[in-house]
Every structure is written in C-alpha cells, then in structure tokens.
Amino acid sequence: MDIDSRFKGRDLVSILDFSRQEIERLFEVADEMEKFAKSGKEVLKDRIISTLFFEPSTRTRLSFETAMIRLGGHVIGFADPSMSRTVTGETLADTIRMVDSYSNVIVLRHKIEGSARLAAEIAEAPVINAGDGSQHHPTQTLTDLYTLRREFGGIDGLKIAILGDLRQTRSASSLAYGVSLFHGVKLYLVSPEPLRMRQEITDHLKSTGVEYRELTHVEEVLPEVDALYVTRLQKERFADPQEYERLRGSYFVTKKMLERARRGMIVMHHLPRIDDIPLEVDETPFARYFQQAAFGLPVRMALLSLIVQ
Amino acid sequence: MTQRTNKDQRQTSKQDARKTLIEISGGKTPYLLSILKDQTPYVRATVQWKDKDVLELPEELSEETLTKIKLLEPRALIYFVSEDGKAYEKTGILEEGKWIEGRIIYCPNKNCVTAQPKEPTRPKFKVVKKDPLILQCYYCGRYIDHSAIVAQISQL
Ligand SMILES: [Zn+2]
Numbered sequence: 001m002d003i004d005s006r007f008k009g010r011d012l013v014s015i016l017d018f019s020r021q022e023i024e025r026l027f028e029v030a031d032e033m034e035k036f037a038k039s040g041k042e043v044l045k046d047r048i049i050s051t052l053f054f055e056p057s058t059r060t061r062l063s064f065e066t067a068m069i070r071l072g073g074h075v076i077g078f079a080d081p082s083m084s085r086t087v088t089g090e091t092l093a094d095t096i097r098m099v100d101s102y103s104n105v106i107v108l109r110h111k112i113e114g115s116a117r118l119a120a121e122i123a124e125a126p127v128i129n130a131g132d133g134s135q136h137h138p139t140q141t142l143t144d145l146y147t148l149r150r151e152f153g154g155i156d157g158l159k160i161a162i163l164g165d166l167r168q169t170r171s172a173s174s175l176a177y178g179v180s181l182f183h184g185v186k187l188y189l190v191s192p193e194p195l196r197m198r199q200e201i202t203d204h205l206k207s208t209g210v211e212y213r214e215l216t217h218v219e220e221v222l223p224e225v226d227a228l229y230v231t232r233l234q235k236e237r238f239a240d241p242q243e244y245e246r247l248r249g250s251y252f253v254t255k256k257m258l259e260r261a262r263r264g265m266i267v268m269h270h271l272p273r274i275d276d277i278p279l280e281v282d283e284t285p286f287a288r289y290f291q292q293a294a295f296g297l298p299v300r301m302a303l304l305s306l307i308v309q
Numbered sequence: 310m311t312q313r314t315n316k317d318q319r320q321t322s323k324q325d326a327r328k329t330l331i332e333i334s335g336g337k338t339p340y341l342l343s344i345l346k347d348q349t350p351y352v353r354a355t356v357q358w359k360d361k362d363v364l365e366l367p368e369e370l371s372e373e374t375l376t377k378i379k380l381l382e383p384r385a386l387i388y389f390v391s392e393d394g395k396a397y398e399k400t401g402i403l404e405e406g407k408w409i410e411g412r413i414i415y416c417p418n419k420n421c422v423t424a425q426p427k428e429p430t431r432p433k434f435k436v437v438k439k440d441p442l443i444l445q446c447y448y449c450g451r452y453i454d455h456s457a458i459v460a461q462i463s464q465l
Contacts, residue, residue: 092425113420113421198451
C-alpha cells in the first residue's frame with residue numbers, strides 16, 4: 001500500500017500511533033507545505049475541521065485553524081471552556097457524536113486523560129489529540145521533531161536535554177515517546193526530584209533502548225547537548241516554596257548560563273513562556289523557539305492534508 | 310455432573326468430582342475469601358500446608374473470579390480437578406502483555422476518562438509486569454501498582 005493512503009482516516013492520539021517511516025513522510029509533506037504557509041494550497045476545499053478546546057490553548061488552536069483555512073477548508077468549534085461547559089451538560093461522548101456527524105476531522109484538547117482515546121473510538125472522522133492529561137501531545141511533538149530535523153538534518157544520535165516539570169508537562173512526555181522512534185538519541189531528563197518523568201515513560205525508554213540520564217542541574221551537561229528543551233517549572237507544584245526558590249535558578253535559562261553551551265546548540269520551548277526564558281535569550285544564536293512555533297503550521301497542514309479524506 | 314459411571318464409585322465422594330483448588334500464601338486468605346464471598350459457603354476445606362492455605366471449591370470458577378484471584382496474589386496457584394480426578398494447573402490468566410477488560414478493576418486516576426461516571430468506557434488494562442504486578446490503564450496510560458489493586462479488590 002502506498003504510504004500516503006495509510007494516513008487516510010487515521011486517528012492521532014499518541015505520537016506512537018505513527019511509525020518512524022510515517023513521520024518521515026509527514027515531514028516531507030511539511031517541507032512542501034512551508035511554501036504554502038502564507039499563500040495556501042486548496043487541497044481540503046469544503047472540508048470541515050472541528051476544534052473542541054475544553055481546555056484553553058490559543059496557540060495550538062490557532063495553528064490548527066490556520067492550517068485548515070490555508071488548505072481551503074472551514075473551521076467550527078469552541079475555544080472558551082465556559083462555552084464548552086454549557087455544551088457539556090452532556091457527556092464528551094455525546095458531544096463527539098454530534099460533531100462527528102458534520103466534521104471531516106476533529107481536534108480535541110481536554111484535561112481529562114484518555115479523552116482523545118475515547119473520542120477516537122466513538123468518532124468516524126479522524127480524531128487528533130491536541131493534548132490530553134499529562135502524557136500526550138502528538139502534534140507538538142511532530143513540530144518539535146520537525147524543528148530538530150530542520151536544524152540538524154535528522155534526529156538519530158542527537159543529545160537532548162529536557163528541562164523543567166517532567167512529571168506534568170505533556171510536551172515533555174510526548175517528546176520522550178517521540179524520540180524513541182529514532183535511533184541513538186540520548187536524553188538528559190533534568191528536573192527536581194519530585195517532578196521526575198513518570199515511570200510509565202522511563203520504562204518505555206528502557207524497553208525501546210533510549211539512553212537517558214536523570215539529573216537535577218542542567219549546567220553539567222549543557223556543553224554536551226544539541227538541544228535544550230525548556231518547560232516551565234510552576235511554583236504551585238512544590239509543597240515547599242523554599243525548595244522552589246532554591247531550585248528555580250537552574251530552571252530559568254539565562255544568557256549567562258548559555259555561555260557554556262556548545263556552538264550550534266538550540267533552545268526550544270513549546271510556548272507560551274512566562275519567565276522561564278528571559279527576553280535576553282532571544283538575541284542569542286541559540287534561540288529557536290519562535291521558528292519552532294512557526295513550524296507548527298506546515299506540520300499541521302501536512303498532517304491534515306494526509307489524514308482528511 | 311450427569312455423566313456418572315461406575316468408575317466414580319472409586320472416588321471417596323461423588324460431590325468431589327469437579328473442583329477447584331487454590332493454593333495461596335496464608336496471609337492472603339482473608340482477601341481471597343472476600344473475593345469469593347458469593348462462593349464462601351461452599352468453600353469445603355482449608356488445609357494449611359507450610360505457610361500456605363489450600364482452599365477447595367466444589368466447582369469451576371468464572372474467568373472473572375480467576376482473574377481477580379491472580380490480581381490479588383499473582384503467585385497463587387489454581388488447579389482444576391476434573392471428574393476423573395486429574396488435576397491440572399490453570400495458567401495464562403495473567404500474562405505480561407495480555408489485556409484485562411471489563412468491570413473487574415477500575416483505574417484509580419480520578420482524572421482518567423474511565424473515572425467519569427457518565428462516559429461510556431469499559432476499563433481496560435495491560436499487564437506490564439507480573440511480579441511485582443503492574444497494570445497500565447489503556448485510556449490514561451497510568452500504572453497501577455499491586456498495593457492499589459489489592460486495596461481495591463478486597464473492598465469489593
Ligand atoms: Zn486510567
């Protein structure tokens with residue numbers, strides 16, 4: 001079967017739903033879509049995307065909606081959780097059934113874990129998980145992997161440090177799953193002890209042969225890494241505020257800290273940043289988070305063009 | 310029990326013909342009895358052997374009950390004794406990589422879609438490890454360790 005036809009009608013709940021080969025094909029299509037990110041390419045004329053954001057995420061939603069409009073399609077949905085609450089006097093299952101009857105693809109963001117899996121079981125139309133719970137955010141990961149590939153020509157063998165709250169941040173877990181599809185990636189998982197990556201994910205890394213090391217301070221590995229993936233450390237996650245104050249210095253990436261980074265290293269962030277990357281870093285040669293965010297559009301255009309019938 | 314022949318007369322008791330034997334470490338017996346509460350009146354004998362209890366039940370147990378017993382104590386040994394008196398061990402109830410489906414246990418993650426009372430989900434878990442037992446929820450991906458499983462099952 002030709003590889004493009006394998007995508008038609010497929011759900012994307014976890015990044016592991018795709019094979020490496022499929023991800024590489026999607027990236028080839030994304031390369032092409034970069035040309036059309038501003039002008040558009042009407043391959044999904046009259047198709048409808050439903051964006052159901054039960055949890056707010058302006059960035060992800062706008063990226064999906066722009067992607068659909070650039071492909072010539074239409075957008076319905078809701079972005080405001082208070083609006084969704086009025087919808088959800090009914091169950092998620094019923095909302096999905098209703099929306100399924102007039103959508104060609106459904107994008108779902110929900111704080112309840114596993115809701116995208118349930119939606120995918122119910123809907124005829126393909127369901128794309130735009131983030132549920134603390135483990136999965138596959139389109140963020142596709143964007144992250146695409147950024148790494150654009151920067152380094154490939155993903156195999158890269159050394160990547162993921163920094164911050166690795167227990168709750170779905171982009172971090174999802175990226176760890178994503179790199180397990182490639183060869184020889186080394187991960188440095190940098191977090192405070194109580195916010196270590198969940199065992200579900202580190203077990204997956206072990207079983208797929210991904211070398212990883214857990215540590216608390218990024219400074220010691222900074223000279224080695226190709227990419228520093230920053231996630232935000234939230235004060236609320238700490239039982240002891242003093243512990244937070246003691247550790248925060250290691251989790252805010254400063255220009256000074258980056259003096260130890262090797263040439264060609266890139267700093268990534270899924271955005272929005274709050275104070276975890278100060279403005280001074282923007283002007284360094286390491287900053288790549290704005291390009292990374294921009295790649296979200298061609299990547300989502302590629303995904304939609306491949307899976308929507 | 311309809312196909313009785315004269316051969317059965319050699320057995321000590323006709324009612325003993327088909328039965329289940331469960332060999333379990335002594336400390337787990339009260340939990341086991343809580344799972345078997347519907348059948349408890351029929352538990353015929355509890356034989357103590359070293360630190361083990363051997364329970365005898367006068368019938369074959371359902372897959373669901375067998376699964377619960379193994380979830381409670383993965384090292385428990387379960388034997389079926391057929392009408393001709395031959396005992397064979399019931400294996401393959403819990404195997405790594407196998408899925409457990411149905412309303413046998415529930416995901417303790419309150420943020421899991423299976424914990425939302427109105428959503429039409431059916432609990433489904435993968436056996437990640439047998440000893441010590443770890444299950445993984447199909448929906449939220451969270452691990453459930455053995456102590457959480459025991460706490461849940463023995464409350465039922
Ligand atoms: Zn669950």
